[in-house]
Amino acid sequence: AEIIIVRDEEEAGRLYATCVAKLIRRKPDAVLGLATGSSPLAAYRALAGEIGKDGLDVSRVRGFALDEYIGLPLDHPESYHSTIHRTVVGPLGLDPALVHVPGDALDGAPLSDEALVAPAGAAYDAAIEAAGGIDVQILGIGTDGHVGFNEPGSSLASGTRVKTLAEQTRLDNARFFDDDVDKVPTHCITQGIGTIMKARHLVLLAFGAGKAEAIEETVEGGVSSFCPASALQLHPHATVIVDEAAASRLR
Numbered sequence: 485a486e487i488i489i490v491r492d493e494e495e496a497g498r499l500y501a502t503c504v505a506k507l508i509r510r511k512p513d514a515v516l517g518l519a520t521g522s523s524p525l526a527a528y529r530a531l532a533g534e535i536g537k538d539g540l541d542v543s544r545v546r547g548f549a550l551d552e553y554i555g556l557p558l559d560h561p562e563s564y565h566s567t568i569h570r571t572v573v574g575p576l577g578l579d580p581a582l583v584h585v586p587g588d589a590l591d592g593a594p595l596s597d598e599a600l601v602a603p604a605g606a607a608y609d610a611a612i613e614a615a616g617g618i619d620v621q622i623l624g625i626g627t628d629g630h631v632g633f634n635e636p637g638s639s640l641a642s643g644t645r646v647k648t649l650a651e652q653t654r655l656d657n658a659r660f661f662d663d664d665v666d667k668v669p670t671h672c673i674t675q676g677i678g679t680i681m682k683a684r685h686l687v688l689l690a691f692g693a694g695k696a697e698a699i700e701e702t703v704e705g706g707v708s709s710f711c712p713a714s715a716l717q718l719h720p721h722a723t724v725i726v727d728e729a730a731a732s733r734l735r
């Protein structure tokens with residue numbers, strides 16, 4: 485992977501925005517891979533700032549998000565459907581009909597609704613394929629090396645599928661659910677590492693000392709399902725953008 489060390493999230497955001505703006509000028513119906521979490525927020529803000537400059541038009545841009553909880557109504561404020569629409573679709577002025585989140589077809593159905601849940605992963609991968617694949621996939625990374633909801637141990641060849649959330653992830657995310665872990669869904673649907681690896685360009689963003697170990701494992705460790713992000717080493721076009729703190733354990 486190409487490693488770029490930046491001063492702060494704003495500088496990282498500008499790099500992402502420059503790259504994506506160039507893509508959209510060349511391909512007005514570009515397909516963006518979108519992530520939730522805090523790491524990409526400055527990048528979305530920077531991209532929003534580019535729109536309209538020299539006529540940059542995003543009305544035909546398409547999007548596919550990485551992951552979603554199972555069992556939350558789509559309009560629940562913490563669903564990734566809501567989050568992506570609030571933090572990306574709205575601020576960028578994308579066409580909401582062109583932006584997809586893996587749980588959309590479930591429409592809040594519970595895990596027990598097998599008829600809906602079972603085919604959803606393969607259908608999402610098929611939709612990405614039908615769109616011609618993802619041009620640029622933005623990624624954050626968990627302190628344990630997860631990407632999307634692919635926790636350590638996830639197959640590096642996996643497609644979009646239903647997963648059980650790790651207990652630690654549910655505890656970490658309880659802060660978004662009134663600090664009540666019982667309100668955190670137990671399952672999710674996430675693009676697989678194999679899905680993510682099909683995107684033509686991966687841009688992984690990580691900031692702060694808390695990510696230093698995960699970045700070291702991702703970039704300099706062996707490729708292993710125990711650090712799902714390490715699959716990036718096998719990608720022909722992966723860019724890792726980190727601040728000094730997140731880069732602090734790199735040789």
Ligand code: F6R
Pocket residue numbers: 518519520521522523524550551623624625626630631632633
């Ligand atoms: C986001 C996602 C997660 C986050 C990761 C880092 O859709 O699936 O993998 O990217 O947990 O989160 P932040 O950026 O909040 O540190």
